[in-house]
Amino acid sequence: MVDRFWLKKTDQELVALSIKNADNYLFLMQRYEKQLLSYIQNIALVTKEDAEDILQESFIKAYRNLNDFDLNLKFSSWLFRIVHNETISHFRRFKNKPQFKTTFKSDELIKLIQDEKDPLKIVIGKNEAEIINQVLDGLKPIYREVLILKYFDDKGYAEISDILQKPQNTIGTLLHRARKIFKDKIIQLKINL
Amino acid sequence: MEKISKKTLEKIKQNRISLRPKWFFKFKNYIFWSLFVLSILFGGLSVATLIYQYQKADSFSAYYYVHHSFLKAVILSLPYFWLVIILIFIGLAIYDFYLTKKSYRFNAFFMFIASFIISLALGIILFYGGIGKKIDQKLTQDFSFYRQISQQKEKIWNQPDRGLLAGKILEIKDQQIFVLQDLGGVIWEIDYQKVKIFGRAKIEVNEEIKIIGERQSDNTFLALQIRPDINGQGQKMKGKNSLK
Numbered sequence: 001m002v003d004r005f006w007l008k009k010t011d012q013e014l015v016a017l018s019i020k021n022a023d024n025y026l027f028l029m030q031r032y033e034k035q036l037l038s039y040i041q042n043i044a045l046v047t048k049e050d051a052e053d054i055l056q057e058s059f060i061k062a063y064r065n066l067n068d069f070d071l072n073l074k075f076s077s078w079l080f081r082i083v084h085n086e087t088i089s090h091f092r093r094f095k096n097k098p099q100f101k102t103t104f105k106s107d108e109l110i111k112l113i114q115d116e117k118d119p120l121k122i123v124i125g126k127n128e129a130e131i132i133n134q135v136l137d138g139l140k141p142i143y144r145e146v147l148i149l150k151y152f153d154d155k156g157y158a159e160i161s162d163i164l165q166k167p168q169n170t171i172g173t174l175l176h177r178a179r180k181i182f183k184d185k186i187i188q189l190k191i192n193l
Numbered sequence: 194m195e196k197i198s199k200k201t202l203e204k205i206k207q208n209r210i211s212l213r214p215k216w217f218f219k220f221k222n223y224i225f226w227s228l229f230v231l232s233i234l235f236g237g238l239s240v241a242t243l244i245y246q247y248q249k250a251d252s253f254s255a256y257y258y259v260h261h262s263f264l265k266a267v268i269l270s271l272p273y274f275w276l277v278i279i280l281i282f283i284g285l286a287i288y289d290f291y292l293t294k295k296s297y298r299f300n301a302f303f304m305f306i307a308s309f310i311i312s313l314a315l316g317i318i319l320f321y322g323g324i325g326k327k328i329d330q331k332l333t334q335d336f337s338f339y340r341q342i343s344q345q346k347e348k349i350w351n352q353p354d355r356g357l358l359a360g361k362i363l364e365i366k367d368q369q370i371f372v373l374q375d376l377g378g379v380i381w382e383i384d385y386q387k388v389k390i391f392g393r394a395k396i397e398v399n400e401e402i403k404i405i406g407e408r409q410s411d412n413t414f415l416a417l418q419i420r421p422d423i424n425g426q427g428q429k430m431k432g433k434n435s436l437k
Binding site (some may be wrong): 037165 | 195198199200201202204205206210211212213214215216218294297298300320323
């Protein structure tokens with residue numbers, strides 16, 4: 001009964017309630033915990049414990065800055081941005097470059113390469129997810145991240161722009177390049193197989 | 194499941210982590226916007242001073258007469274000191290702007306063009322309001338480094354052998370000749386029968402002018418063009434010491 005009450009609340013309403021009482025912040029965190037944990041693990045090769053630490057730090061940072069949340073933004077975009085920045089800071093603190101090991105299976109990314117109207121139309125077969133992950137792992141971090149946000153987290157251009165804090169037309173250009181490089185690499189990999 | 198959320202809430206409560214107040218964010222945003230506006234304003238003041246100094250020195254005409262090359266004259270006459278200052282303020286304006294909220298939605302090139310146009314427009318308005326002249330005079334008066342830069346630009350006009358002369362009219366003898374004291378204090382007889390007068394320059398006693406022409410002997414000079422004085426636009430000199 002209580003859960004249903006909180007489920008009906010919008011993010012904006014939960015933010016307002018969390019500002020009044022910290023206990024209410026739990027429902028906001030629970031709403032995004034699973035999604036954000038996957039996001040951290042997909043944009044950087046970290047242990048589960050490290051990912052949880054990054055997420056906890058991000059949640060605390062978001063809480064401290066709740067009064068700065070702009071109601072014109074989507075709360076999820078704002079939270080993703082904090083997580084993105086915290087993940088980058090984590091690597092800066094440990095003076096490491098993020099390494100990647102994608103573990104998800106994205107049907108959208110599979111469609112992206114199968115819809116190609118090209119004589120070299122790719123039919124990868126059973127191990128397609130593995131090949132896609134291998135190619136994603138080899139991409140530049142920024143290309144990788146826009147593909148993950150677009151095809152895995154299902155974010156629109158405006159949301160990706162708010163998360164990565166780049167203009168929408170830059171996001172469009174990055175996605176276009178990322179898709180092209182991704183397809184080229186898949187084709188190359190298939191030829192070499 | 195969702196254990197991180199519960200652990201985080203516990204940590205928030207245990208460590209008594211509190212929300213940063215609304216005024217803190219408003220103040221931060223206000224500071225960044227103020228710095229942006231200040232950078233644009235200083236950019237505008239720099240543009241106004243650049244226009245005044247460029248017009249005052251009029252070194253383009255001198256270089257163009259000497260080198261007969263438009264490009265060379267532009268490159269040699271550009272006021273690089275003020276260009277660097279303007280670029281610094283535009284850079285600061287862009288930096289300050291990117292510290293404000295939602296600024297990421299605008300690309301850097303757009304912001305550079307926008308900041309440049311705003312500074313330029315403001316600079317033109319301030320120049321016509323006489324602000325450029327006041328800043329130039331104040332800097333010339335108070336900073337020897339700046340005075341040296343300004344004088345360097347003026348020296349181009351003190352080359353009679355290359356057809357360039359500047360100074361104060363001491364006497365008008367007749368319809369053909371007037372007497373001029375140049376920047377080095379040398380007295381010249383100027384033949385102005387074939388002269389073309391530019392801008393607000395006038396052939397009157399105590400008028401400061403710049404002349405393009407030909408040296409004819411030790412102390413005689415044929416004037417082909419007369420331009421306004423180095424201290425402004427054809428102003429009459431007021432004191433004895435105004436010609437340095």
